[in-house]
Amino acid sequence: MLELTTLRTSYDAFDLGPIDLTVENEVLAVLGPSGSGKTTLLSTIAGIVDADGGMVTLNGTELTERPPEDRDVVLVFQDGALFPHMTARENINYAATGATPIDALIETLELTEVLDRNVETLSGGERQRVALARSLATEPGALLLDEPLANLDAPIRHRLRHELRDLFVSLTIPIVYVTHNQRDAAVVSDRIAVIHDGDVHQVDTPTELFAHPETPLVASFTGNVNVFRARIADHDRLEWSGRRMCAPIDGRDVGQSVQFCIRPEHVSVVQSSTNNPNVFAGTVTKSVFQGSSYNLTVQLKHATDPVRLTLSSRTYDRLELAEQEQLRIKLNTNYIHII
Amino acid sequence: MLELTTLRTSYDAFDLGPIDLTVENEVLAVLGPSGSGKTTLLSTIAGIVDADGGMVTLNGTELTERPPEDRDVVLVFQDGALFPHMTARENINYAATGATPIDALIETLELTEVLDRNVETLSGGERQRVALARSLATEPGALLLDEPLANLDAPIRHRLRHELRDLFVSLTIPIVYVTHNQRDAAVVSDRIAVIHDGDVHQVDTPTELFAHPETPLVASFTGNVNVFRARIADHDRLEWSGRRMCAPIDGRDVGQSVQFCIRPEHVSVVQSSTNNPNVFAGTVTKSVFQGSSYNLTVQLKHATDPVRLTLSSRTYDRLELAEQEQLRIKLNTNYIHII
């Protein structure tokens, strides 16, 4: 168990913390915008950046005053930090404690081919995988990963994501996994911490975090891009865009001004013009192909902000939507989340 | 217009090309696995790596023998290659020709805050944005980008992706955009080239490429992860998994052994047990939450390879599927693509 207690550190123009976090033998993903302090947090836990205050303990042992090599915590750097005078194999062997059979690791990470190459000639993704293998070869008591998949291409990332998940679970150590990719975070982690400007905003399981963000920032950061201001109109109605639509009000005070959000994939296109209070008419202002889905931006009649929705290409093809087309969308009551 | 004619180059253990490609005033995304030669291709176009043969021309001017600075082509390096002795602003001003107002650029890329910081203290994503701004400030005749969004977090990436698209379109120059992110490729580019092991496999518009990959590799690389071997059974039937299902055979010879693919989001779950030949019974072996959707792995009774499908969380919630559950899936005829 890795515990951070009011951990603080700072640069000239940046303050991290105080951060309180407990990481059991699980994978905790740290999601956060660029410059939010993710790398700084990992460096502080690893002892590479000195803490200004607070405490780091691993399985009850206080680490705060120890040098990096005595923390039993391995940090995988954002750029790999491979030793340039060694081959990939030598990099891995340097770290290996001898206990883990590294061959399996090398196979999982698809490194067999590049093993005897000088690391300076490796491509970005190859470097990152070598760094990952190297860190795993040490059998650490805790593992800190700084965007370990950032330079990997989609198929290998996809494969690795699942294999890493299995690997991580088998390690039964605390793992902190910094990423800016929500999907990586959702797949690989048990819980996700969202960090912004040096502070932790929310820590939750992926499903919970994606469904029920506690702040607009967390919402937007987890792909909940439709965040709107509204007013509680009734015990089960929300007044928005000139309409009173059904929403899970949960006993909030009537008249209160709130924000609510709904994920773009939970907004559906409906064809029949029912009298459903959650159905709105609008115009497609933008439609973008995204590979496996389409992103639509819809301007409603009485709303200021546009609503974004994601349609599978199957639905999109079926509906034959084009830009400037009129359509009706439905904000499903169950997926409306009031912040 | 940027033209590559039988362009070749090589390292000890890697050969790139011969590559023939024409990039009009458009955005061409280059997708390919790690180590496939994407960076090498850009470096060769930019003149940083010498070509072994072939030709690069820009708007009719042959560039092959010219030094990098005379090519009017700017390469944005994978790691930014920021000048460490300058601030972010100085990096940008160094490149600026004076003609472009760089203020707008700085705003779009959200760099105002870090402008006077020494680049060594910038976070990964900040560095990448400065590199982007620097390259755009030169008003190049062609732009080569090596994974410019790799270190960006999801929301800014999402925003930037669209803004970059608009920016790129407004530049009306040939732009080559290397990425390993299919979504980036789909959103930002007019056409996509898939590269593997130094060779171009397919060049097509995003929709075409995603729907009709020409090789299994392109299929797997564009997220078409369900690739199966089958036999042409009839003028409109494919024999697979012990069944003869409907498929767009397009006059292929009966008895021929082929591969077909279907995207995971085009596989649907059906509830009624119709006699449809495209409906198969199977068991869910794995179900993974991915943030905005669920990934299911389904083992069919008579098939060797499992089928993967993506369900929106809405559908997933409605169906109440769990691992080891029995279900029926449908491979929609229109989305089956024979390679």
Added chain:
Amino acid sequence: MRQESILSPDWLTVTLVLGGVLVCYYLVPVAALFLSVPLGDVIVQMSDPSVVQVVATSLVGATISTVVATVFGVPLSYWLSREQSRRSSIIVGIVVLPLVLPPIVSGMVLHMVFGPSAPIGRLAAAVGVQTWRSLLGVVLAQTFVASPFVVVTSLAAFSGVDPTLEAASRSLGKGRLTTVYRITLPLAMPGIVAGMALAFARAMGEFGATMIMAYHPETMPVRIWLAFSGRGVDTAFPIAILLVLVSVAVLVVLNTVASNPWT
């Protein structure tokens, strides 16, 4: 394995002890020099016009030598750093030659080339430039002995500059010259300045080659030697102290101008 850092204080101690011994080894003899002469004697020397003249010759000579070494040596080391062939290894070997020669031999061989009986020396004399027994002779000798420091140190500095940065600059449309001037040189500057400092220090202290090539006008080391021969250490040491003070002052200035050239 995870235990070894328990040794780490010891390791630091060993490092500091070894380094400390070396620093003392430099410091103690120099301190002995300073303590052996009353400060008054140094001041007396400083007010002797002939000594002022000698200090001027040394300073001017060493400065010109350093500048010449930089102007000629820095381009050479840039070229060497970017051209890694057999040829460049041989050239690096040639650059080390002057270091291997005892300075007096250097003086003699320079005299064989630039002396009054040598073609070059005669040629120069014919156009009114005397390459020996002149400030030019001092500069020739000091440059020969001291300039390799600039080349070797700058070479290391240039090799440390990431070629990707040069590639990036050129891709941004800047020519080689601009790139070298605005990217490579600033990044290599600490090393170049260190090389200049070494060259300047060596030129100030150079005795053997200068003595053979020039002798007149006298430089400080020649004057120290003469003073020693004439009247012993009591007159030689004050000038030696003066030499240390002048050199250190110049190096401090160089150091300040180029902020911290050592790191």
Added chain:
Amino acid sequence: MRQESILSPDWLTVTLVLGGVLVCYYLVPVAALFLSVPLGDVIVQMSDPSVVQVVATSLVGATISTVVATVFGVPLSYWLSREQSRRSSIIVGIVVLPLVLPPIVSGMVLHMVFGPSAPIGRLAAAVGVQTWRSLLGVVLAQTFVASPFVVVTSLAAFSGVDPTLEAASRSLGKGRLTTVYRITLPLAMPGIVAGMALAFARAMGEFGATMIMAYHPETMPVRIWLAFSGRGVDTAFPIAILLVLVSVAVLVVLNTVASNPWT
């Protein structure tokens, strides 16, 4: 702006001309030295047992000095590279002192500390070790003059090693010692070897300080001086050539052992 590279051939020419002039400036005098003496004379010298003795003294002395400089200097420069304070700047200043002193003055001040009338010299003599007029004296003199090269050059090399790599190694559980030994040292090795080469070359050529501190046993520069005062350049130059050959041979070996230490 996009036109400037049209100048680039000129620029290359200027670089090569400047560098070429410098290389010639090193090469021509040395070539004159080699051409001034028939090869036979060098061979005759090499078969003279007293010359063999002198070569041995020089080689042994310079080797020991280089090793001492490395053992004491490399830890010092590592510490200096990682500790960037006022204190470390002052220490760097002290390290440059021996370069500033004319070698003969260095010899005199070393004699003040290690000579027979100095406390340290007497103390050493009391335990049976003579610090002057002995091989030890040679080593003391050469180390004083030559070891700063190791410190300054290694310092630059260590500063060039990315601290992230050290952090990565320590995070992998390796202590400072292992990290320095397996990561920092190998990466700084080219610079350290370059420093060792400079120090060795300087030690081989060192005359002034060695002459004062030892004179006997003779080193090659002392023998050159003696041969010269006794019988003139005809006997001195063959030994000078021998010195160049021996030093270059050692440097080539050092270069080969450490692959390419210059880049």
Added chain:
Amino acid sequence: LETGWFPTGDRHTGPVTILAAGSLTNVLSNGLAPTLNTPVQIETHGSARIARMVADDIRHPDIVVVADTALFNAPLDPSWYSVFTSNAVVIAYNTSTEGGKRVGRAENAWYELVAEDDVDLGRTDPKADPLGYRTLFVLELAARYYDVEDLTATILADEQIYPESSLISQFETGAIDAAIAYRNMAVERGYDYIDLPDPIDLSAPEYAEDWYSTVSYTLPDRTAVQGGTISYGATARTMADDVLSVFNRLVRDASLRQHGFILHESFPNHHGHVPARIETPDHPTGRSTAERSVTRPVSQ
């Protein structure tokens, strides 16, 4: 290499150390040393520097030999010394240069040629070594002897001054046409040279008293040196047996003559409180004809 690695502090068990004038380098190492059965270490420098090194405690040789006994008045002050050889000042000329050849042909009229602009003359520094001021003496005496006024003024120029070491290399590489040197240097190195008449060349004791002594030079430390016969003096500073046996061989070394030195009848002659263990010469101690230095401030 067996000796001298880590020698002990007890010098009497080591070789006998001789600190000698530079002009004796060759004769001592190639003439004397091979005939001795005691090992010797010979170190040579300019005489003035030798005196300084001993006076300033930088050297502790067993035997000190200087090219000018004046140095045994100051800065050295031994209780005794032996004068054992003399030398002469000659004009060495360079047969490989045009100017040198002309000097060679001119023989006695050398001074006229040397005064000309196109003959380059080299000499050493009067401030730094005896040959330097002896050159001045020679020119002064020559001016009187040949009755040429202003001879010194026309001949002397600052550019002629070279350090001893450099003078030889300049001469050998043809940079100077003629050099004022000791005879032994010319003989040992096989230079062509002009033997000067006795009244000029500072070799003849008979001219010492009344003629050589009429010229003088003031050193930087304000010591005035009077002209006299060139006389090499030696003293032993350690009274060990091997040292004294070397000393006695040194002061009677026959090879000096072959090397171009001058051995007068009276040599060696002893001065001061000579220890009994120094072999006394067959003839009585004569009066010194050597240069004398007078340690009095010279008024400007």
